[in-house]
Amino acid sequence: MKRIFSAMCAAAIIALSLPMNAFAAEATVTVSNDVKGTEPKNIAVSEDGISVKHLISDLGKLTGSANVKRIEQSLTVSSKSADPVELALRLDISDYASKHSMNIAPEDVLDYFDIEIKDNSNKEYASKNDAYIPALTRDIPLGVFNISDINDVKRYNITIYKDSKADGSDYSNAARNAQWTIIALDSEGDESEDAISAPEITDRPEITDKPGEDNENKAETIPPTVTLAPQNPTTMPPAVTLAPQTPSRTTMAPTVTMRPSTSTSASTVTLGAGTYVAGQDISVGKYRITGNGTVEHRSSDGVLKTRLVLTSAGNGVDNYTIELKAGDRITLSDAVTFTPYSAVRATTAPRATTAPRATATPRATTAPRATATPRATTAPRTTTAPKNNSNNQKSNPKTGDNTPIVPLAICAVSALAAIAIIEIKKRKMK
Amino acid sequence: MKKVLIIVQLLFLCVFLACAGYLAKYFYDSHRAQDDIAELQQMVDETGKGEEDNTGSEEMPTARASNGMLQKYYELYLQNEDIVGWISIPNTPIDYPVMYRQDNNDYYLHRNFKKEYQYSGLPFLDYQCSLADPSANLIIYAHNMKDGTMFAPLTEYKNKSYYDNHKTIKFDTMYEEDEYEVVGAFSTTVGSADEFKYHEFVNAYTEDEFYGYIDKVKELSYYKTDVNPVFGEYLLTLSTCSYGSSNERFVVVARRKR
Numbered sequence: 001m002k003r004i005f006s007a008m009c010a011a012a013i014i015a016l017s018l019p020m021n022a023f024a025a026e027a028t029v030t031v032s033n034d035v036k037g038t039e040p041k042n043i044a045v046s047e048d049g050i051s052v053k054h055l056i057s058d059l060g061k062l063t064g065s066a067n068v069k070r071i072e073q074s075l076t077v078s079s080k081s082a083d084p085v086e087l088a089l090r091l092d093i094s095d096y097a098s099k100h101s102m103n104i105a106p107e108d109v110l111d112y113f114d115i116e117i118k119d120n121s122n123k124e125y126a127s128k129n130d131a132y133i134p135a136l137t138r139d140i141p142l143g144v145f146n147i148s149d150i151n152d153v154k155r156y157n158i159t160i161y162k163d164s165k166a167d168g169s170d171y172s173n174a175a176r177n178a179q180w181t182i183i184a185l186d187s188e189g190d191e192s193e194d195a196i197s198a199p200e201i202t203d204r205p206e207i208t209d210k211p212g213e214d215n216e217n218k219a220e221t222i223p224p225t226v227t228l229a230p231q232n233p234t235t236m237p238p239a240v241t242l243a244p245q246t247p248s249r250t251t252m253a254p255t256v257t258m259r260p261s262t263s264t265s266a267s268t269v270t271l272g273a274g275t276y277v278a279g280q281d282i283s284v285g286k287y288r289i290t291g292n293g294t295v296e297h298r299s300s301d302g303v304l305k306t307r308l309v310l311t312s313a314g315n316g317v318d319n320y321t322i323e324l325k326a327g328d329r330i331t332l333s334d335a336v337t338f339t340p341y342s343a344v345r346a347t348t349a350p351r352a353t354t355a356p357r358a359t360a361t362p363r364a365t366t367a368p369r370a371t372a373t374p375r376a377t378t379a380p381r382t383t384t385a386p387k388n389n390s391n392n393q394k395s396n397p398k399t400g401d402n403t404p405i406v407p408l409a410i411c412a413v414s415a416l417a418a419i420a421i422i423e424i425k426k427r428k429m430k
Numbered sequence: 431m432k433k434v435l436i437i438v439q440l441l442f443l444c445v446f447l448a449c450a451g452y453l454a455k456y457f458y459d460s461h462r463a464q465d466d467i468a469e470l471q472q473m474v475d476e477t478g479k480g481e482e483d484n485t486g487s488e489e490m491p492t493a494r495a496s497n498g499m500l501q502k503y504y505e506l507y508l509q510n511e512d513i514v515g516w517i518s519i520p521n522t523p524i525d526y527p528v529m530y531r532q533d534n535n536d537y538y539l540h541r542n543f544k545k546e547y548q549y550s551g552l553p554f555l556d557y558q559c560s561l562a563d564p565s566a567n568l569i570i571y572a573h574n575m576k577d578g579t580m581f582a583p584l585t586e587y588k589n590k591s592y593y594d595n596h597k598t599i600k601f602d603t604m605y606e607e608d609e610y611e612v613v614g615a616f617s618t619t620v621g622s623a624d625e626f627k628y629h630e631f632v633n634a635y636t637e638d639e640f641y642g643y644i645d646k647v648k649e650l651s652y653y654k655t656d657v658n659p660v661f662g663e664y665l666l667t668l669s670t671c672s673y674g675s676s677n678e679r680f681v682v683v684a685r686r687k688r
Binding site for chain 1: 431432435436438439442443446449453456494495498511549550560564571573574576577580581620627629669673679
């Protein structure tokens, strides 16, 4: 009986695994918008996909200075394959990030885009409010093709929004260079370790600082990619919600009373796991931080400024310089020592904003990757300089050709003529 | 006396050799620069022509590399990542790659595509401009070479008849092919009291700024055109030295075609 049961289980496992393995290793795919298309390309799992960036007509406007906040594009994807194949739209910033230093965390660049994808039957593949784990690539599954037909076609209506928090040229510069490709997913539906499909939550919760509430007890957000040490029970509970995206979040309510800082002047202090507010729990100023675990630094309105991994064990950054302004929040997963710089800029009055910020603060500050070596922060490759530049020598270069061709030619001819005349005179003298 | 004449002859010979040698080197460098450019042009032409042959259909788009760059420029990009585009004016010798160097408007003033010293340099985008986050006004500089290369033909735009026959300027970025139509052409002297600082106009944050620039261009222009840019449109400014006076610049401004 046991043997029969084992055999039946084995057969069931084999039978169940067959459909998963029946997904095609590759397919011949073409993509087109209403005006132009791509050449058919064989795309296979773990290989290059088919670039569709040029088919999204107004993508440049979304990342440009035209203040366009939303674009729409229809794409038709055709797949020819004998077996079912799952395709996805991949956004990828890894190539650009590997070659260019940025003032923002590379993993946050793709947050520039909020994408909504539906097909003609209104089936939704991606929603504008989907939350994604920060990563260098983002895959949006577009469904399985060729389930019952060797030639399968699907048409998608794509709406791409510029995220309201993604302000500043650093973001748009980087986002502009994201690659958009159609790729084939493996049967697990996830081709790469970096690709994270949208989690089930669809609405971003709002975090508002309401008057009178103890802001320390507010649920703070820890990105799920981060491994956290056990939270200090005396600080905030480890709620797992993502940062709000709506610009109407209040930053500091006017009736919030700023508690005295636990360190009245900037002095070396070691903080345990938890979330701390600059100006309340730790003095404002510039610090060199050392320790272990993940450090997340957000501005008072929740905009991520820095995320890094500190470690004394050698697997992260040995130390990092951080500047805390009043209202900034610093979240630690482990003990971190803050050593003030000698030239600390301390504010004497708590920050009192009476109205939410009308525009999102640019996220661009120093944001090294969480690797063993601190990333040097350099200016983006292309940038718009201040309008008034009085240095004419630098900005209006001399593009003339100073070669005195005519004078030299005259000189040469004259010298030749003189040589000839002298030669004639010499012969006459003979 | 005879000895004196011989010495004088030798001196004149030295002068002749020095002048001739300098001129020979100038024209040799010019020839080599033109060969280098021709090589780049050939790469672009061959890649573009090859892709057209392979598409088999006029409806097929321009071929692209896997990173989305236009395939015809991708090979050049692999050789030198400072390339940001290609400028050409049909029926003129102007047909060159455009380079870019962050915070540096001097690098390609006297460097070729291989980053070796070359007096004529290459056209380059002003460091203040951005293609990723497109500036309202892209400014490209290049030498006005006496051998007629680089932006030397640009000064022909002083004549209305030349403009009538060359109204379109092509500037491709690495990702898009674009055409521009000439708005105006003018001269200004750097450092003079009435200098027009066109090189400082990169982005227009208000309509006033934009139309202020356009109005000035039209005011100084050698002739009128019927091209009238609207706020929000993209401009292309080509700048080179001219030899009317010391520190004079000749500038052509164009608007991206709608």
